[in-house]
Amino acid sequence: MKLINILSEKKEIVLKKWFDKIAASYPVNAPSFLKNQKNQFANPVGYTIEETIEAVLDVLINEGTDKKAQEFLDRFVQVRAVQDFTPSRAVDFLFMLKQLMKDELKDELQEKGMYEEFLLMESRIDRMVLASFESYLKYREKIYELRVNEFKNMAFRLLERANLTFEFKDDDPAFEKDVSDSDNVK
Amino acid sequence: MPNESKSDELKQDELVKIDYKPPKKDWMDTPVHFRHGTYIYPAKAKNLTYLGLPNPREWSPADEDWKLPDNWKDIILNGMKERLDKYRSFKVFMDICVRCGACADKCHFFIGGGDPKNMPVLRAELIRSVYKGNFTAAGKILGRLNGARGLTKDVIKEWFYYFYQCTECRRCSVFCPYGIDTAEITMMGRELLTLLGCNVNWVIEPVANCYRTGNHLGIQPHALKDMFEMLLDDIQDRTGVKIEPTFNRKGAEILFVTPSADYFADPGIYTCMGYLMLFHELGLDYTWSTYASEGGNFGLFTSHEMIKRLNAKIYAEAKRLGVKWIIGGECGHMWRVMHQYMDTMNGPADFLEEPVSPITGTRFENAKSTKMVHITEFTADLIKNNKLKLDPGRNDKLRITFHDSCNPARAMGILEEPRYIIKNVCNNFFEMPENTIREQTFCCAGGAGLGTDEMMEIRMRGGMPRANAVKHVHDKHGVNRLTCMCAIDRATLSTLMEYWVPDVKVTGIHELVANALVMKGEKERVVDIRGEALKEKKGEDNVR
Numbered sequence A: 001m002k003l004i005n006i007l008s009e010k011k012e013i014v015l016k017k018w019f020d021k022i023a024a025s026y027p028v029n030a031p032s033f034l035k036n037q038k039n040q041f042a043n044p045v046g047y048t049i050e051e052t053i054e055a056v057l058d059v060l061i062n063e064g065t066d067k068k069a070q071e072f073l074d075r076f077v078q079v080r081a082v083q084d085f086t087p088s089r090a091v092d093f094l095f096m097l098k099q100l101m102k103d104e105l106k107d108e109l110q111e112k113g114m115y116e117e118f119l120l121m122e123s124r125i126d127r128m129v130l131a132s133f134e135s136y137l138k139y140r141e142k143i144y145e146l147r148v149n150e151f152k153n154m155a156f157r158l159l160e161r162a163n164l165t166f167e168f169k170d171d172d173p174a175f176e177k178d179v180s181d182s183d184n185v186k
Numbered sequence B: 001m002p003n004e005s006k007s008d009e010l011k012q013d014e015l016v017k018i019d020y021k022p023p024k025k026d027w028m029d030t031p032v033h034f035r036h037g038t039y040i041y042p043a044k045a046k047n048l049t050y051l052g053l054p055n056p057r058e059w060s061p062a063d064e065d066w067k068l069p070d071n072w073k074d075i076i077l078n079g080m081k082e083r084l085d086k087y088r089s090f091k092v093f094m095d096i097c098v099r100c101g102a103c104a105d106k107c108h109f110f111i112g113g114g115d116p117k118n119m120p121v122l123r124a125e126l127i128r129s130v131y132k133g134n135f136t137a138a139g140k141i142l143g144r145l146n147g148a149r150g151l152t153k154d155v156i157k158e159w160f161y162y163f164y165q166c167t168e169c170r171r172c173s174v175f176c177p178y179g180i181d182t183a184e185i186t187m188m189g190r191e192l193l194t195l196l197g198c199n200v201n202w203v204i205e206p207v208a209n210c211y212r213t214g215n216h217l218g219i220q221p222h223a224l225k226d227m228f229e230m231l232l233d234d235i236q237d238r239t240g241v242k243i244e245p246t247f248n249r250k251g252a253e254i255l256f257v258t259p260s261a262d263y264f265a266d267p268g269i270y271t272c273m274g275y276l277m278l279f280h281e282l283g284l285d286y287t288w289s290t291y292a293s294e295g296g297n298f299g300l301f302t303s304h305e306m307i308k309r310l311n312a313k314i315y316a317e318a319k320r321l322g323v324k325w326i327i328g329g330e331c332g333h334m335w336r337v338m339h340q341y342m343d344t345m346n347g348p349a350d351f352l353e354e355p356v357s358p359i360t361g362t363r364f365e366n367a368k369s370t371k372m373v374h375i376t377e378f379t380a381d382l383i384k385n386n387k388l389k390l391d392p393g394r395n396d397k398l399r400i401t402f403h404d405s406c407n408p409a410r411a412m413g414i415l416e417e418p419r420y421i422i423k424n425v426c427n428n429f430f431e432m433p434e435n436t437i438r439e440q441t442f443c444c445a446g447g448a449g450l451g452t453d454e455m456m457e458i459r460m461r462g463g464m465p466r467a468n469a470v471k472h473v474h475d476k477h478g479v480n481r482l483t484c485m486c487a488i489d490r491a492t493l494s495t496l497m498e499y500w501v502p503d504v505k506v507t508g509i510h511e512l513v514a515n516a517l518v519m520k521g522e523k524e525r526v527v528d529i530r531g532e533a534l535k536e537k538k539g540e541d542n543v544r
Ligand code: SF4
Pocket: B106, B107, B108, B109, B118, B119, B120, B123, B165, B166, B167, B168, B169, B170, B171, B172, B173, B182, B183, B186, B443
C-alpha cells in the first residue's frame, strides 16, 4: 500500500486531530468555541481552519489542486497575521501536521519504501511552509501600509483643504517636455 | 510585530516538540502584555488639562510605571461607589449576571482573536470582580470563591487594555436574556479610568477640539466654508448644478448637523455632496452651522458628563439660530446619543417644534421629544411620497450590500429606512447572511474611539467577522460596494476592506442618492459623484 492511500484512509482522524492541535494554539475557551460553533459566519476562524486543513490534505493525497490549497493557506495566514501570535507561531500549523503524521503512521512508516515516500511528502509540506511564511510577511507589511495610508490620507486632506498643496493640471506646459529627463532640466 | 522575546525565536526542530496547550492559569492571574498594535496611545496632558480632566501627565501603557496618583485606589473605589448610587443600571448589571454564557461568543473581538477576556461576560467580570470584592458582603468574605478580587495596579492595566478593546457595539446585549449591556459596563470602566487620567488620545483630542471649535478636527468657520467650496465646485463639475447653501443662517426652518468627517474625509465627502444636492433639489429652508459642526460625540467614549457637555452645543445652536427642528446626517454614535441620552441630559427642547417634513407633510412623531430626525427617515419619506425623480440605473456598475452600523441598528432600530432608500436608488442589492446584519450586525471594530492607526492589528482582528460576511457576498454575487450610514464606518470599513476584501469599496447611502437623483437643470451625467465614469466602458467587466 502506498503512503497516500494510507493517509487517505486516515484522513478523517488526521483532520480531526490536526484541527484540535491548531485550536489548542488559542487561549482557554477559544478551542471549544472554534470546534463546536459550526456556523461559518458565527465562527469564521474555525471555518477557515477547517477549509484550509482539508485543502492541504487533499493536495497531499492527490485529490485537490495546489492552487486551492495555496488560496486557503494564504487566507488562514492572513487571519493568523492579525492574531496574537509570534511569527513562528503564526505559521507553525503545518509543522503540527508533520508531527501528527509521524505519530499516527508510526507503524506504517516502518514498512519498506514508506519512509522515502514520507520524505517526499514532507518536502511538499515544507514548500507550503515557505509559501505560508511569504503570506505572513505580506500581510504584516499590509498592516503597516494601511497604518501609513490612513495617516497620509488624513494629513493630505487637511493640507489640501487649507490650500497648501499644489497640483499640476493635465494641460500644464511642464508636461509637454519630458521633465523626467535630467538633460532637459537646465 | 508580535512579541519578539528570545524564547519565541524557535527553530524548526524545536517547533515540532512544542506543547500547544495554553497556560492553565486562572484568568485573574494572567497579566496583560502591552504590545504595539494592541493599545491606543494615551491622552496628551494638554488635552486633559484643556478639558479640566484629572491627572494629566506624560506616560505610556507599555511602561511599567503608569505614574498613577498616590491615592489611585481611593479614587477608583469612591468613583465606583458614586456611580453605583447614581446609575441604577450599573448596579443591576453588576448584580444580575448568571454567567449563562449566552453572550460569550458574540463579541467580534473574541470571535476574531480568541482572547477569553474579550468574551463580554469576562469583560464585565473585570469590573464585577472588584465590585464583589469591595461592595458585597459575600465577596468580602468568600473572596475568589465568589469571583471577587482586590484592586491592584494590574487590574487598572487590565481595564485599560480590555475596555479599549470593546467598541461599545452592544452586539452581546442582543443575546443576553437579562438585557445586560456590556457596552454600558465598558463606559463605566472608561469613566473610572478617566478619573486616573488614563484615557486615550484618539478620544480625548477630538473631545477637546469639539469643545473648543465645535468639531473633532478643530476646523474653524472660515476653513469649514473653504472645504464646502471645494465640494460645491465638484458637484457643479459633475452635474452642472450650482448650489449655494447657507451657514449660520438665523430663521431657517431646519438645522442640519452631520459628523465632520463627512465634509473632510474620503469617502464621506461624497455622502455630504449627496445631502447638499438633495436639499438643493427640494429647495429646503435649512442651514448648516459652523459651530454645531460635529454630529459625532466622543464624549460617549469618555464619560456621561462629557456627552452632555458636547451634546448641549447642538441645542444651543438650534436655539441661537431660531430653527424649528433638526435633521441629522449619516452618523452612528450620534444617534445613540440622540436617542438614549439627549432628552434626559439636555432636553426637553421645548423651544423647538415637532418635526414635520415641509415637502410631504409627514409628522415625525418618533422625534417628538428630541426634535431631531434621521436623514434616512427624511429621505425614505420623500421617496415613499414620490417627491424625488430617481434614475437607479446610474448606480448600475455598483453591486451593493449594506452594513447595519451598530448604533443606528441596535440603539435606534433604524433597519428598514436605509434598505428602502438603497432599493430605490440602485438595481443590484444583495444582503449579507442573516446572522451578520440588522440587530445581529457585526461591528466594524473601529468604533468607540478604536479607529486609530496604532490599533490596526486589533481592528483587523475584530473586524474579521464583518469582513468575512462581505467576502461571502463578494464571492457569491460580485458585490463591489459596501454601504453604511456612519462616518466612523466609512473610514474604518474602508481600511478593513483593503485588508480582507480589497475589491470592495465603501459608500454612504446619500452618495447613492446623489448618483441617482435627477436634478432640475442638470447636464447629461457621464460621471458619478466621485468623478468616475458612470458606465463601464464596453467590454470592460467590473463584476468579478
Ligand atoms: S459591546 Fe460589542 S465590543 Fe463590547 S463586549 Fe459587547 S460585543 Fe464586544
